[in-house]
Amino acid sequence: xxNKEFFLGIICLVAGIALFFGIKFLSGDNNxxxxxxxxxxxxxNIDGLEKSNDITIxxxxxxxxxxxxxxxxxxxxxxxxxxxxxxxxxxxxKQSLFEIQDDGFLGTKIxxxxxxxxDKVFPGDxxxxxxxxxMSQFSRQFDGFDIQQVVSPILExxxxxxxxxxxxxxIIVSNEKNVNGIISNSENIVKSLSKNAKNFNxxxxxxxxxxxxxxxxxxxxxxxxxxxxxxxxxxxxxxxDQGNGSVAKAINSDDLIEEFEATLKSIKxxxxxxxxxxxxxxKEIKLLRK
Numbered sequence: 001x002x003n004k005e006f007f008l009g010i011i012c013l014v015a016g017i018a019l020f021f022g023i024k025f026l027s028g029d030n031n032x033x034x035x036x037x038x039x040x041x042x043x044x045n046i047d048g049l050e051k052s053n054d055i056t057i058x059x060x061x062x063x064x065x066x067x068x069x070x071x072x073x074x075x076x077x078x079x080x081x082x083x084x085x086x087x088x089x090x091x092x093x094k095q096s097l098f099e100i101q102d103d104g105f106l107g108t109k110i111x112x113x114x115x116x117x118x119d120k121v122f123p124g125d126x127x128x129x130x131x132x133x134x135m136s137q138f139s140r141q142f143d144g145f146d147i148q149q150v151v152s153p154i155l156e157x158x159x160x161x162x163x164x165x166x167x168x169x170x171i172i173v174s175n176e177k178n179v180n181g182i183i184s185n186s187e188n189i190v191k192s193l194s195k196n197a198k199n200f201n202x203x204x205x206x207x208x209x210x211x212x213x214x215x216x217x218x219x220x221x222x223x224x225x226x227x228x229x230x231x232x233x234x235x236x237x238x239x240x241d242q243g244n245g246s247v248a249k250a251i252n253s254d255d256l257i258e259e260f261e262a263t264l265k266s267i268k269x270x271x272x273x274x275x276x277x278x279x280x281x282x283k284e285i286k287l288l289r290k
Contacts, residue, residue: 039127043130047131050109056113097114099129100129
């Protein structure tokens with residue numbers, strides 16, 4: 001009769017075998033007991049390729065990546081992979097290409113197998129590989145580009161902006177009272193303008209009315225009337241200058257001026273005599289009353 005220790009040993013053995021195959025399966029090795037489907041591909045850059053990533057051909061999965069080996073001498077990578085499809089193994093040649101590509105937009109990588117006619121391969125051979133992922137394309141486009149040429153001017157610009165900002169802060173702090181005064185005065189001006197908004201509106205309305213009145217005037221008619229008046233005035237002045245009329249005689253006659261001066265002198269002598277002998281004139285006034 002079998003004892004408990006025997007059953008326990010069987011269970012542990014099965015569990016160990018299951019664990020071994022499970023680990024191999026998760027690592028991408030679907031046939032851990034066979035090594036006739038393992039190959040190696042050398043890459044300068046694996047673009048984030050990981051173990052258990054799929055190997056595909058025409059959209060179908062034919063194998064997986066089983067290991068990633070870094071070569072320290074030149075910082076390149078040796079990728080171990082397995083091919084599970086016998087028909088693909090029969091067509092695989094040394095001229096075939098294993099190309100790393102992006103699998104969607106989530107950053108997952110796959111290896112695309114591109115079959116080509118050529119020499120027969122054997123398990124463990126190192127085959128050709130290339131990378132066509134987004135990072136590889138980016139790296140190739142900017143190959144030889146010195147990023148320092150772009151970064152240095154940006155850093156200098158940021159440094160100048162920082163210095164300018166510090167200077168502005170220092171000026172504002174040192175002139176805080178003046179700035180506050182300017183702000184206060186601005187607020188008072190705005191309040192004053194808001195209080196006198198009605199006056200400004202009235203002024204604008206008056207200017208508008210005045211403009212309308214000016215537009216209603218007939219400028220040609222005003223010009224004609226003014227021209228006629230100037231002609232009349234010019235005619236009068238010409239007559240005066242020529243000596244025609246009483247006004248011209250009064251202005252141009254020397255006798256009239258002399259008579260006017262004599263009259264003024266007589267009035268002046270009469271006033272002086274009155275100031276010297278006022279009694280004389282009072283007596284005459286009394287005689288006139290009698």
